[in-house]
Amino acid sequence: xxxxxxxxxxxxxxxxxxxxxxxxxxxxxxxxxxxxxxxxxxxxxxxxxxxxxxxxxxxxxxxxxxxxxxxxxxxxxxxxxxxxxxxxxxxxxxxxxxxxxxxxxxxxxxxxxxxxxxxxxxxxxxxxxxxxxxxxxxxxxxxxxxxxxxxxxxxxxxxxxxxxxxxxxxxxxxxxxxxxxxxxxxxxxxxxxxxxxxxxxxxxxxxxxxxxxxxxxxxxxxxxxxxxxxxxxxxxxxxxxxxxxxxxxxxxxxxxxxxxxxxxxxxxxxxxxxxxxxxxxxxxxx
Amino acid sequence: xxxxxxxxxxxxxxxxxxxxxxxxxxxxxxxxxxxxxxxxxxxxxxxxxxxxxxxxxxxxxxxxxxxxxxxxxxxxxxxxxxxxxxxxxxxxxxxxxxxxxxxxxxxxxxxxxxxxxxxxxxxxxxxxxxxxxxxxxxxxxxxxxxxxxxxxxxxxxxxxxxxxxxxxxxxxxxxxxxxxxxxxxxxxxxxxxxxxxxxxxxxxxxxxxxxxxxxxxxxxxxxxxxxxxxxxxxxxxxxxxxxxxxxxxxxxxxxxxxxxxxxxxxxxxxxxxxxxxxxxxxxxxxxxxxxxxxxxxxxxxxxxxxxxxxxxxxxxxxxxxxxxxxxxxxxxxxxxxxxxxxxxxxx
Amino acid sequence: xxxxxxxxxxxxxxxxxxxxxxxxxxxxxxxxxxxxxxxxxxxxxxxxxxxxxxxxxxxxxxxxxxxxxxxxxxxxxxxxxxxxxxxxxxxxxxxxxxxxxxxxxxxxxxxxxxxxxxxxxxxxxxxxxxxxxxxxxxxxxxxxxxxxxxxxxxxxxxxxxxxxxxxxxxxxxxxxxxxxxxxxxxxxxxxxxxxxxxxxxxxxxxxxxxxxxxxxxxxxxxxxxxxxxxxxxxxxxxxxxxxxxxxxxxxxxxxxxxxxxxxxxxxxxxxxxxxxxxxxxxxxxxxxxxxxxxxxxxxxxxxxxxxxxxxxxxxxxxxxxxxxxxxxxx
Numbered sequence: 001x002x003x004x005x006x007x008x009x010x011x012x013x014x015x016x017x018x019x020x021x022x023x024x025x026x027x028x029x030x031x032x033x034x035x036x037x038x039x040x041x042x043x044x045x046x047x048x049x050x051x052x053x054x055x056x057x058x059x060x061x062x063x064x065x066x067x068x069x070x071x072x073x074x075x076x077x078x079x080x081x082x083x084x085x086x087x088x089x090x091x092x093x094x095x096x097x098x099x100x101x102x103x104x105x106x107x108x109x110x111x112x113x114x115x116x117x118x119x120x121x122x123x124x125x126x127x128x129x130x131x132x133x134x135x136x137x138x139x140x141x142x143x144x145x146x147x148x149x150x151x152x153x154x155x156x157x158x159x160x161x162x163x164x165x166x167x168x169x170x171x172x173x174x175x176x177x178x179x180x181x182x183x184x185x186x187x188x189x190x191x192x193x194x195x196x197x198x199x200x201x202x203x204x205x206x207x208x209x210x211x212x213x214x215x216x217x218x219x220x221x222x223x224x225x226x227x228x229x230x231x232x233x234x235x236x237x238x239x240x241x242x243x244x245x246x247x248x249x250x251x252x253x254x255x256x257x258x259x260x261x262x263x264x265x266x267x268x269x270x271x272x273x274x275x276x277x278x279x280x281x282x283x284x285x286x
Numbered sequence: 287x288x289x290x291x292x293x294x295x296x297x298x299x300x301x302x303x304x305x306x307x308x309x310x311x312x313x314x315x316x317x318x319x320x321x322x323x324x325x326x327x328x329x330x331x332x333x334x335x336x337x338x339x340x341x342x343x344x345x346x347x348x349x350x351x352x353x354x355x356x357x358x359x360x361x362x363x364x365x366x367x368x369x370x371x372x373x374x375x376x377x378x379x380x381x382x383x384x385x386x387x388x389x390x391x392x393x394x395x396x397x398x399x400x401x402x403x404x405x406x407x408x409x410x411x412x413x414x415x416x417x418x419x420x421x422x423x424x425x426x427x428x429x430x431x432x433x434x435x436x437x438x439x440x441x442x443x444x445x446x447x448x449x450x451x452x453x454x455x456x457x458x459x460x461x462x463x464x465x466x467x468x469x470x471x472x473x474x475x476x477x478x479x480x481x482x483x484x485x486x487x488x489x490x491x492x493x494x495x496x497x498x499x500x501x502x503x504x505x506x507x508x509x510x511x512x513x514x515x516x517x518x519x520x521x522x523x524x525x526x527x528x529x530x531x532x533x534x535x536x537x538x539x540x541x542x543x544x545x546x547x548x549x550x551x552x553x554x555x556x557x558x559x560x561x562x563x564x565x566x567x568x569x570x571x572x573x574x575x576x577x578x579x580x581x582x583x584x585x586x587x588x589x590x591x592x593x594x595x596x597x598x599x600x601x602x603x604x605x606x607x608x609x610x611x612x613x614x615x616x617x618x619x620x621x622x623x624x625x626x627x628x629x630x631x632x633x
Numbered sequence: 634x635x636x637x638x639x640x641x642x643x644x645x646x647x648x649x650x651x652x653x654x655x656x657x658x659x660x661x662x663x664x665x666x667x668x669x670x671x672x673x674x675x676x677x678x679x680x681x682x683x684x685x686x687x688x689x690x691x692x693x694x695x696x697x698x699x700x701x702x703x704x705x706x707x708x709x710x711x712x713x714x715x716x717x718x719x720x721x722x723x724x725x726x727x728x729x730x731x732x733x734x735x736x737x738x739x740x741x742x743x744x745x746x747x748x749x750x751x752x753x754x755x756x757x758x759x760x761x762x763x764x765x766x767x768x769x770x771x772x773x774x775x776x777x778x779x780x781x782x783x784x785x786x787x788x789x790x791x792x793x794x795x796x797x798x799x800x801x802x803x804x805x806x807x808x809x810x811x812x813x814x815x816x817x818x819x820x821x822x823x824x825x826x827x828x829x830x831x832x833x834x835x836x837x838x839x840x841x842x843x844x845x846x847x848x849x850x851x852x853x854x855x856x857x858x859x860x861x862x863x864x865x866x867x868x869x870x871x872x873x874x875x876x877x878x879x880x881x882x883x884x885x886x887x888x889x890x891x892x893x894x895x896x897x898x899x900x901x902x903x904x905x906x907x908x909x910x911x912x913x914x915x916x917x918x919x920x921x922x923x924x925x926x927x928x929x930x931x932x933x934x935x936x937x938x939x940x941x942x943x944x945x946x947x948x949x950x951x952x953x954x955x956x957x958x959x960x961x962x963x
Contacts, residue, residue, distance in 0.1 A: 014365060014400075015351065015365065015399065015400040015401060016397040016399075016400075017351055017399075017541070017554075018351060018352050018363060018365050019363065021360060021361050021362075021363065023360075042360065059552075061354040061356065061361065061543060061550040061552070062543050062545050062550045063543070064543070065541060087568045088567075088568025089568070090568075091568065102360045102361050104354070104361065104363070222570075247567070248565065248567070248572055249564075249565045249566060249567045249572075251539070251540055251541045251557075252539070252541065254397055255392075255395070256392050256393065256395075256399060256537070256539075257538055257539045257540070257541070257554075257557070258537065258538030258539070258557070258559065258586075259538065259557070259559075259564055259565055261582075261586060261590065262572075263507050263590055264507070264589075264590045264593040264594050281507075283507060283508075283511045283585075285572055285573060285578065285582075286572055314840060314843075314844065315840045315841050315844060315911075315912075316911050317844050317910045317911050319844065319910075337844075337846075337909055337910055338846060347846065347847075418775065420752065420753050421661060421752070421753035421754070421755070421773075421774050422661075491774075492774070493660070493661070493774070518668070518669070521667070521668060521669050522666050522667040522668060522693070524850065524853040524854055524907075525853055526848050526849045526850035526852075526853040526854070526907075527847075527848040527849060527850075528846075528848040528850045528907075528909050530848075531846045531847075531848045531909075532846075532848075532909055558848075561849075561866075562866070563866060608664070610909040612688075612850045612853075612854050612906075612907030612909075613666050613667055613688060613854075613907075614659050614664035614665060614666040615666055618660065619659075619660065619666075622660070
């Protein structure tokens with residue numbers, strides 16, 4: 001009993017594991033190892049709707065498939081954007097693609113940042129490191145597009161060097177100019193091109209000393225998240241005021257294939273967004 | 287109730303196999319495994335446990351989902367057609383029927399897996415009661431009745447020289463109707479009742495029947511995860527996938543590409559949490575020791591899964607892992623060792 | 634058996650070793666498991682050595698070699714070949730091992746009881762090392778009783794035992810008994826298969842190998858398969874690890890594995906013992922051993938820690954390339 005090829009029979013129910021064809025419309029070199037890809041359907045337009053923080057499976061046939069966060073805000077209804085750092089086989093392949101090339105995309109997957117309920121009316125503090133800005137960018141732009149719904153917005157973003165700051169132009173041209181929004185940038189090491197703050201994100205966080213009436217949202221390398229959490233706690237933030245994302249290996253994206261299972265949660269389905277006190281409930285295996 | 291002489295079973299199977307796809311335990315090169323019926327194959331209804339469970343029939347070890355063709359105009363995706371014809375699974379044991387209910391929790395949860403759903407819907411399950419359960423069986427611990435499977439369409443008992451059949455669902459009754467020619471009506475089912483009682487009496491006496499799952503299940507994550515016994519329990523683990531692959535409820539899978547030279551087949555295949563690359567990412571791996579992987583398998587079956595599924599354990603007590611682990615590690619040893627630890631702690 | 638426990642306790646107590654690698658009682662008589670003991674109490678309670686302790690503990694010594702202090706390991710005569718070979722391949726540290734060469738009177742195969750419908754063993758006698766038994770008395774949970782000749786339920790490998798002499802040890806305990814009982818030698822089955830017509834042979838292997846479920850038990854138990862990263866674990870590879878994308882792949886996996894261990898395989902038989910589908914995998918290895926013996930002269934991997942294997946040494950007498958091909962035609 002084999003499942004024959006369908007070409008002759010269009011009457012099938014399409015499985016959620018079967019992707020759609022996407023076309024890369026624009027590629028931007030963000031940093032030496034990060035590129036952003038604007039993707040639409042072949043006819044133009046977005047492949048599917050999503051919420052801020054949700055992810056999609058991007059597939060290059062014959063190479064592999066992996067989960068990436070959707071960098072563009074849901075308010076951008078014409079396309080999806082993915083900011084992808086080159087670090088493995090699939091991402092290297094994607095970096096080799098050109099505008100007009102096709103990829104396969106399925107999604108959206110996972111939960112999202114609670115922008116429609118919890119965050120409404122609150123002051124928000126975004127803390128990002130390196131490529132960790134990718135998932136936060138969708139939330140930030142969503143909040144800025146609905147500016148009246150949210151309180152004061154602080155964005156603390158750091159990277160290894162000036163060249164490694166993703167979306168710097170947008171930060172300067174849009175975020176810094178947005179009403180009631182403050183951006184704090186830092187880089188790890190001194191740079192003659194850089195006249196801003198120098199130092200690691202966690203220590204800059206303590207230096208600035210944000211007030212604890214905010215909701216914090218962190219994304220970045222695990223070590224940065226760890227120290228930012230410590231420092232936030234020292235500032236008086238409680239764990240249920242802080243949101244972050246987890247990243248584990250995923251294959252299906254729908255909580256079935258089993259590899260992102262941790263405790264009773266599936267990161268692909270129940271995550272990637274978790275409140276830190278929820279993470280504390282999970283076995284220490286992430 | 288229907289009846290057929292054992293000697294007529296090959297003829298019966300031939301009728302069924304001629305009308306629809308028919309899956310049966312097949313003996314080949316000294317091992318019994320599920321396979322599609324063919325007149326040249328040896329049907330084995332005597333072996334209690336096939337090496338691999340019939341999980342394969344519903345969730346094949348390797349299954350192409352779609353093929354991607356690449357032309358100048360771009361990619362085209364040809365999804366595989368779903369199973370659309372009824373087929374028969376003949377001789378599935380009650381524990382393996384329950385295992386399907388366990389897998390349903392995963393594959394039929396939203397968004398449902400259409401490949402699995404199609405096979406599940408089209409299957410006619412003819413379950414065979416376990417005349418002689420084995421020492422390694424512990425289905426009763428999960429309230430499974432080896433004498434009568436409630437999830438089967440037709441229940442069967444092999445008693446002496448006769449096979450007794452009883453329809454349990456409309457689908458099952460329809461099947462018995464369709465192939466009634468070789469079946470005789472049998473009104474007196476007293477011997478079937480006797481057989482059921484005998485099976486139940488045996489299962490009560492099996493060495494693992496008293497296995498206690500006290501301390502496992504919903505919400506036991508913290509307590510069990512940090513148990514010091516995991517280290518010694520997993521010491522001898524070879525990191526092979528035998529337990530996972532013979533297990534009727536393990537459902538983790540991998541998704542891979544196979545370049546046929548004329549299109550790339552995207553297929554999924556069984557995977558094992560015991561393998562070192564199961565959680566490996568380009569940048570990191572969140573389980574680096576075999577102890578962690580070993581613990582994951584049993585925590586998933588005995589704590590995480592029940593937490594998400596109203597207390598249902600992800601084990602049906604078929605005992606295949608007990609039988610097949612190369613180094614004799616298994617879920618029963620895990621349960622017993624930790625139980626002992628609890629007792630000692632409480633004392 | 635008690636003398637093994639006593640000796641292990643002594644060596645633990647006087648600090649000679651930090652741990653004991655042996656076999657732990659199972660919950661049935663036929664399923665003891667390899668285990669690391671660290672205390673006298675644990676040894677007294679759970680240590681076992683009997684006819685069902687077929688597992689070769691050598692490969693665990695790779696891990697034990699990286700642990701603090703010495704590990705006492707019990708090795709049967711055939712296991713010592715594997716240990717020697719692991720020394721030759723720099724996988725284990727001789728200095729980290731205290732080897733008790735333990736006698737062997739043949740090991741049992743639970744599958745052979747199952748084949749006789751006697752697998753549900755409730756009690757059994759005649760399998761302890763102390764007993765010079767020729768007959769195993771079995772009682773099943775169903776009350777079936779049978780007296781089986783020991784040889785009838787022995788692992789295949791024991792019928793062709795290489796030797797009952799330990800190749801490496803610090804001390805020896807308990808006696809052995811000759812178990813080789815077949816006329817002819819261990820290559821008989823290989824020769825029988827060689828004589829088949831190509832079609833017959835191909836169908837024999839297809840039938841056996843199509844049972845393979847790619848669980849990797851054969852590879853993971855094999856002392857010669859000690860690569861940190863197996864070629865089949867390469868995720869970039871179309872034929873990676875657990876999947877048979879087409880039906881030929883299980884064949885390829887086993888052929889590649891056989892070739893990779895050629896010249897290093899000691900014929901310990903663990904691959905066949907652990908295969909959940911009872912595929913006679915050792916026949917592949919024996920085929921290559923037979924070929925190498927015929928081409929390069931007789932060689933037994935693991936008989937010492939020095940002699941280079943036939944495929945890693947070069948002599949002027951080595952057959953020319955293509956000799957194998959001609960042989961197969963001839």
